Amino acid sequence: MATQKIGIIMNGVTGRMGTNQHLIRSIVAIREQGGIELANGDVIIPDPILVGRRENRLKELVETHHLSRWTTDLDEALADDYNQIYFDAQTTMRRAEAIKKAIAAGKHIYCEKPTATSLDEAIELAQLATEAGVKNGVVQDKLYLPGLLKLKRLIDSGFFGKILTVRMEFGYWVFEGDWQEGQRPSWNYRKEDGGGMIVDMYPHWSYVIQHLFGKIDSVSCLAATHIPERVDETGDAYTATADDAAYGTFELENGVIVQANSSWAVRVNRDDLLTIQVDGTEGSAVAGLRECKVQHRVNTPKPVWNPDVPNPFDFGSHWEEVPDNQEFDNAFKIQWEMFLKHVVADEEYTLDLFKGAEGIQLAEVALQSSKERRWIDVPGIKNKVNA
Structure with a gap:
């Protein structure tokens, strides 16, 4: 040795x-x-x-x-x-x-x-x-978070049958910096300094979506700056020139539809800072950063919409946790x-670095979609020096 x-x-x-x-x-x-x-x-x-x-x-x-x-x-x-x-x-x-x-x-x-x-x-x-x-x-x-590794295990096992849709909810409230210090540096909210939700998180969504669910074919996105003024590390107010939220829909090559809400101006009322719900013909799953829970078709309740009576279902109790079955580093x-x-x-x-370029491409396409208010196709990046 x-x-x-x-x-x-x-x-x-x-x-x-x-x-x-x-x-x-x-x-x-x-x-x-x-x-x-x-x-x-x-x-x-x-x-x-x-x-x-x-x-x-x-x-x-x-x-x-x-x-x-x-x-x-x-x-x-x-x-x-x-x-x-x-x-x-x-x-x-x-x-x-x-x-x-x-x-x-x-x-x-x-x-x-x-x-x-x-x-x-x-x-x-x-x-x-x-x-x-x-x-x-x-x-x-x-890709190596325990929750996403469990989700990949489910996909590879065929648990979902045909995957239909994916819903991603990400983000939390980032304090403005006035009466309470912000959790993220001020440059994140200035476009001229390279900040913005889309340029920060869409490179992540690029590899997560394509690794788990399929190639992204086209994108429709709306970027927003919900909080227009923040306070920096020295106590000075500044104009937030970058987007602090993005609402995207992705159509995949295989027909799967992915919806992703990303926001630094949202208060969390879900299991984790990131949750990914996958719905398929045979079953569904909701993965967070570490945990993942599932509901198979045979365990799916049969609710009927009736706002005149109290809801009889405890929907959360119908889901089962996916076991770790391994040590997660x-x-x-x-x-x-x-x-x-x-x-x-x-x-x-x-x-x-070519995979990294794909993430930047998705961010640029999403920003273009938001600016032009339309769907934008995502062309492939050829892994060739002379591409």
Whole structure:
């Protein structure tokens, strides 16, 4: 058995998600478990170098998590041949330029989504990586949430029969920042800074819908800015120029209809922050982030609409929980392990920069649909350098 250390440049991990999900719950967790064991018995040990603009925060993270490497100089980290992977969790506006530099330096690329601020730029990144021969991947964490893994298990088993419709409800109330601090940074609500519900979440919906239910054929979407003014981190009021909600309908190639409501201006009265209801001829399911419940056709009640009498049904009691039947790890950590195995052992990996470009394409199509108030077809993206 051999131990293989692999240097990873982690740029932008001083932010909330970068720190919690990618550094602490993924890379640090992998190191604490003793690395990743390969099929031949070798073990991968990730060795991160943290990159950012806040020197004090970098030092704090390194000391807290028993790491040794940090720098405020990205070029210096890219020049070191020991570092084989470049990871980017910066704000979207900064991502593409840094990824281009990393590709030019011969680094394998793993990054958050959206990968760029436009479809053209996202495809350019994918093409540059292909031409350079570097391996690449985009974070698609929601595929590995326990609730969605259970939903995929149901689909693969044929539980639903013919799937007819999917209803997705996502979001929660994000405080405006005046009398109570907001839970999300202010740039998320400024279009000029890369903010907006559609550019944030539709890249997620792209891979979730297509992985579980089928290729998206066309989109009808309405974007809205329900809260026009918010208060930033310094206490100053600002105009919210980006959409804080989106109401989309997706027609899939196989005839399935998906409806997705996404909002930062909604109070939650459902089982989870994200719920996905799937209705089929043989059964239905509702999945959240961790749980999933089902109702088969033989357990489906037969209500009759009658507003003149109290409802006789406790509809929730007719659903059954899908058992775990396995241990569920952190979704971000699972994908990190997959990508590291892909880089070191050449294990199969399909969630590349072209898949990331598909997510940006869906966001652009949805924004166009909202602006023009019409259905828009979603053309395919060819995974070719000369597409």
